[in-house]
Amino acid sequence: MKGNLKKWTGDYGLFLLVVILLVSLWQWIVKQGMVPAFILPSPSAIWASLIDNRELLFEEHLPATLKEVLIGFGFSLAGGLLLGIGMHFFRPVEKILYPFLVISQTVPLIAISPIFIMWFGYSIWSKIAVTILTAFFPIVVSTYDGLKAGGKEYRELLQTMGAGRWMIFKKIQMPMALPSIFSGLKMSVVYCVVGATIGEWLGASEGLGYFSRRMSGNLKADAVFAAIFLLSLLGIVLFLLISLVEKQLLKNQNR
Amino acid sequence: MRGAIGLSNSSMLSIKDLTYSFSGERPIFQEISLDVKSGEFVSVIGASGSGKSTLFKLITGLLEPEAGKIRIGQQDSKRRLGQVGYMPQKDLLLPWRTVLDNVLLPLEVKKEKSQEKIPEVREWLARFGLADYENAYPNELSGGMKQRVAFLRTLVTGRDLLLLDEPFGALDSLTKRNMHSWLLGLWGELQKTVLFITHDLEEAILLSDRIYLLRGNGIQELKVSLPRPRISELIYQSDFMAMRKELEWLIQHER
Numbered sequence: 190m191k192g193n194l195k196k197w198t199g200d201y202g203l204f205l206l207v208v209i210l211l212v213s214l215w216q217w218i219v220k221q222g223m224v225p226a227f228i229l230p231s232p233s234a235i236w237a238s239l240i241d242n243r244e245l246l247f248e249e250h251l252p253a254t255l256k257e258v259l260i261g262f263g264f265s266l267a268g269g270l271l272l273g274i275g276m277h278f279f280r281p282v283e284k285i286l287y288p289f290l291v292i293s294q295t296v297p298l299i300a301i302s303p304i305f306i307m308w309f310g311y312s313i314w315s316k317i318a319v320t321i322l323t324a325f326f327p328i329v330v331s332t333y334d335g336l337k338a339g340g341k342e343y344r345e346l347l348q349t350m351g352a353g354r355w356m357i358f359k360k361i362q363m364p365m366a367l368p369s370i371f372s373g374l375k376m377s378v379v380y381c382v383v384g385a386t387i388g389e390w391l392g393a394s395e396g397l398g399y400f401s402r403r404m405s406g407n408l409k410a411d412a413v414f415a416a417i418f419l420l421s422l423l424g425i426v427l428f429l430l431i432s433l434v435e436k437q438l439l440k441n442q443n444r
Numbered sequence: 445m446r447g448a449i450g451l452s453n454s455s456m457l458s459i460k461d462l463t464y465s466f467s468g469e470r471p472i473f474q475e476i477s478l479d480v481k482s483g484e485f486v487s488v489i490g491a492s493g494s495g496k497s498t499l500f501k502l503i504t505g506l507l508e509p510e511a512g513k514i515r516i517g518q519q520d521s522k523r524r525l526g527q528v529g530y531m532p533q534k535d536l537l538l539p540w541r542t543v544l545d546n547v548l549l550p551l552e553v554k555k556e557k558s559q560e561k562i563p564e565v566r567e568w569l570a571r572f573g574l575a576d577y578e579n580a581y582p583n584e585l586s587g588g589m590k591q592r593v594a595f596l597r598t599l600v601t602g603r604d605l606l607l608l609d610e611p612f613g614a615l616d617s618l619t620k621r622n623m624h625s626w627l628l629g630l631w632g633e634l635q636k637t638v639l640f641i642t643h644d645l646e647e648a649i650l651l652s653d654r655i656y657l658l659r660g661n662g663i664q665e666l667k668v669s670l671p672r673p674r675i676s677e678l679i680y681q682s683d684f685m686a687m688r689k690e691l692e693w694l695i696q697h698e699r
Contacts, residue, residue: 346536349504350553350601351526360549364540439540 230411235418238411246400251419253395257313257385258423261320262378269325269377270370273332277362278354283333294326298387306392316388316396323384324377331373335366371435378431382424397423454518456482456605456637457503462512464495464502472498474661475512480639482604485631487640487648490658491695496641497533499658500607503639504530516605526554529601531608535594537582543569543593544578550601565600571630572596588619592626599636609641624650625676632673645691646679657694666691 212232218224219231226234239246272290276283302319309315339362347357389398401416457480465471472495480486488496501507503514505524516527529550537546547565551558569575572592582590591611598606612620624647642648648655651674655666668687670678678684 342532342534343536343538345501345506346530346532347549347553348506348525349528349530350550352553356553360552361538364538 227408227410230414234411235414238409239415239418242412242415246397246415246419250395250397250400250416251423253393253399254382254385254389254397254420255423257316257320257388257396258378258381258427260313261317261324261384262381262427264317264321265325265328265377265381266374268321269328269373270332272325272329273336273370276329276333277336278358290326290329293322298323298384299391302387302391305388311392311394315391316385316393319388319391320381320384323380323387327373327376327380328370329373331369331371331376332366335369335373336362338369339365367439368435371431371439375428375431375435378427379424382420382427386420454482455515456480456484456517457639458513458515459503460513460515462502462514463510464498464507465510471510471661473663476661476663477512478656478663478665480605480637482637483635484653485638485640485651487642487652487655488658489642489645489648489655489691489695492643494658496658497609500530500609500639500641503607504528527603527605529598529603529606531594531598531606531611533609533611533613535582535590537590537593537597539582542579542581543574543585546582546593547597547600549597561600565596568596568599573626586619587615588623591615591623599634605637605639607639607641610643611640612644612647613642620644620647621676627651628674628676645688645695649684649687649691650674650676650678655691657691659695664694666694 215229216232219226219229219234230238272286276286298319301322302315305315305318309318336358343361343365344357347361352360385396386398386401389396390402393399397416397420401413401420404410404412404416457478459476459478461475461477462473463471463475464473488499490496498507502509503516503524505527514524516524538549541549544562544565547569548558548561551561566575566578569578572595574589574592574596577585577589582593585593591614595608595611598608612623615623628651640648640651649668649670652668655668657664657666670683670687
């Protein structure tokens, strides 16, 4: 245990120290009255707002956003893997789809999101649509590229054992693509939080994005910051969860 | 004992008038022929770029000849992939699989019930000096051990003809010497036919019944008339030295 603690402080100690310093400096600057509180609220005010609104935030808006993120990520994961694998197995699918995929990412999200609201209304599906649009791309690309990279020599070795395409995919290419796929998943899950927030900004009746927009309309900067704090925390937690799964699954991969 | 004398006469590999060239280049092989009988240990030597590995890829079926015939065993089979045990230059062990699981890979590829074969494979692991390492991962093994695992994996394919592509090429000379002793000791009970690529003349003479020398785009055959069973100290004897001198002269006067 002691060794773990030591390693942990070694890894994150400096970062935490700088965070504490910055937050203290921030607190001091606002308390000195150098910046008006409605422009930049003090950390203590943000914390107080978080506590004040805890029921609203934790029982209503955080679960709503989490739901959008998880459903959006689920669809992105399934669709992304399927597309990536499909493009790997069938050249025509790749030739047709790849340009569309790139185009889908060059469309300005903010501009196209109102259209989703028009299509799906204020229901959860408009938010999920925006989430999927931001989050599936890294999964497709990391799956496809990961599968393509899978060592030629290993492939040939399995061919000499009489393996077909599916066997090579199962025994060699998929395990070799996993590290790349996980990089994509980690990016994607963070994008999910961004996507859900944007979706909520454009039209919603609940969620942290909706909450922060309403509060900014009321010039309640401390509540806006409280929501942002939670959103970023959500992204970090999800990112860490994926990293944890990755570590467990790939324990022996990159030895 | 099997050896240079008393071989069965059935042909294990027969290549007739094989021609092959990489696209747009002059042929690397021009109507070459060679035969390997059941139970023989035959080496293929030649300078780098003489096409040794290409010859192996043609035999395994990874490449198709432009002209000529390649026959494995007795019957003429169109599909050669899966007909021979191929051991590539690099060990190509899968880093996420244990030693045992790596060795079982050929059985999984053939969709055989690999679990039933485990006792038999364990016996082989013990004979290969790997008994305590069946649950180790490749990165925990020394270079010589990795080669032995890769060799065992080649044996587990169950094929009678084994193609070994410079299996000891990456080992230091001491480890290599040990592997030679080990292989010579094992040879009597293996009951296999081996075609062996090397650029180490000593190794070729010590291990082989016959040597094929690739020169220009043709091939030349040499017999090694040293009795079996052999020991690695043979390299200090005068017959051996003479043979080696002759071989060196042949290689140097290639052009």
